[in-house]
Amino acid sequence: MIRELRNASWGQLSLRAAIVVSAVIFGVLAGLVSGRGVLDFWTGGLSLLLGVAAALVPQGPAPLALLSYVLGCWWLANDDVATAWSLLVATLVLTIHVCAALAAVLPLPAVVPSTVWRRYLIRAAGVMAAVILVWTAVRLAAGMTVPGGVVALFAAVVLILLAALAYARWAAGVSGVYRFPEKGTAQRGPGL
């Protein structure tokens, strides 16, 4: 597997690196929140190991194990249900899931098209905006004071609208497809 990684494209390496980095960030966060320290095996070490496994075999069950660990660990480590760190955990969960999904469907040496990067970034932004809404709703339903109050809610709505607008514009405006007029087919590739 590691030998195959030598042939991996820059895009694939970036996706896999993002999985590992997210796992490490979660390990640090879990260590700090639980008070066990950054170097604790059950928070930092295991997170790193599962992150590396998920990065090496994103098409297998390793990402499921990593995400299960992240959610389970957060459940056990976090005592403050109202904490804003949940948003960071949600971001890490989203990053791990999306990067693993993309890395799994693309061939290892294939260059990830720039339009795919753009689309997934916009989508992820949209999803995160919706998560902020969920978080705000949860805080309000629990009768707690929302830090930033209306500002956070407003920012989430604006973010969602911007993401939706950007996605719609991008989806409608993307062009550059060469057509064979006589066959009516679209050609992509280096050609001859």
Add this chain to the structure above:
Amino acid sequence: MNASSASRRRRAPQWLFTHAGLRAVILAVLTAVLALMAGRPDLLVAAAPLAIIAVWTIAERPRGQVRLRFRTARDVVTEGQSNAVIVTAEGTEDAEILATSVAPTPYIERRPRHGARAVDLSTADPGEAVEVSTGIDPQRWGLHPVGPVRAAAAGSWGAYMWGPETFAERTRRVLPAPEVFDTSAPAPHPRGLVGQHRSTRPGDGSEFNTIRPFQWGDKLKRINWTHSARTGELHVTSSYADQDTHLALLVDAQLDLTPAGGEGPTTLDTSVRAAAAISEHFTRQGDRVSLQVVSGHMPQRLPAGTGRRHARRVLDVLSKATPSAEHRVDFDRIRLGLPPGTLVVMVSPLISPAILTRAASLARSGLTVVAIDVLGESFNPTSKGESLDELAWRIRQLERALEIRRVQQAGVAVVPWRGPGSMDMVLQLLARRGTGAMR
């Protein structure tokens, strides 16, 4: 439903839920249940992205049938030309990404380097077929497999996947690229009726022979009026006949020596390219060229012919040359209907004693034989530092020099392959010898 149809149905490609899709659904449901049971809304927030993605992917579940096909841009290419593997995808309205990969095969270089490509399908117009091409550049002549090729389509968030479908490899022919070759020397014994070589006999042609008295049967347009007026007797300008020759190409495919380090062309590469160049030159000038590939595994034979089509046929046959030593040589049948006057050109590294014996036998049977030595003086198949190998190679070279001298004594002209003009000197000598013999 019998077992085979059941297995066919199982294997039929379809949209399948991936690990990513399953992961999003399972974790979203389990975390939501756990959050509600444990009263932990922060867990809901942490798992919210997965829940949103799960709902999104289920809502955008692909339903159409994707049809994937694979072909190559060209069935036959020449060395140095490019070819391409083209995967055509239809029915990709529900797909977002199409990924293809071409497996590595010997003597085929892929573009991009590892033969894998991914394209964004969301920018394609619905209903249009999408073509993804991967360049394949053949590095050597011969029959080469292309593929297997794999192609897959992925749905939204990578939650659904069509395939990967695997297409079996296909064999594509790569013709040898003829080396540069040219000769201005005449063929030694032109025998045919039409051609560019000056015959030793007078007849219809363009080359001046002499002015002689008019005879019955001479064409009126050949009367030389100046000379006739001066002498008071009818004289005609006679010419030499233009004729073609039969060139029998013998390519030695018994051995294929690779230079040390594997860099550079092998002896068979040089033989095939030299033979391609010679046949192209002679067929272009109207001579008849026949071909025989001497090999134990797959001897090939092509009857004499001329013209561009025949040159292409020669390249076809040459591209099938497979190195293998002959098991048995029947020297009684070695001439195999080559008519008198045939110019036999043998292209060989002149290492196998069998091929040298064959050349000597042909020369003794009365044919003009030119052996082209493609080995060259600098060729060395032994690795540096292998003193025993080097010694063995030097001994073999000494033996070979002796064998070549014997063959030359038997009447075979041996010339080293140097591209253009390689055969000029020897053909001129042979033509002169032929003229003398006829006189």
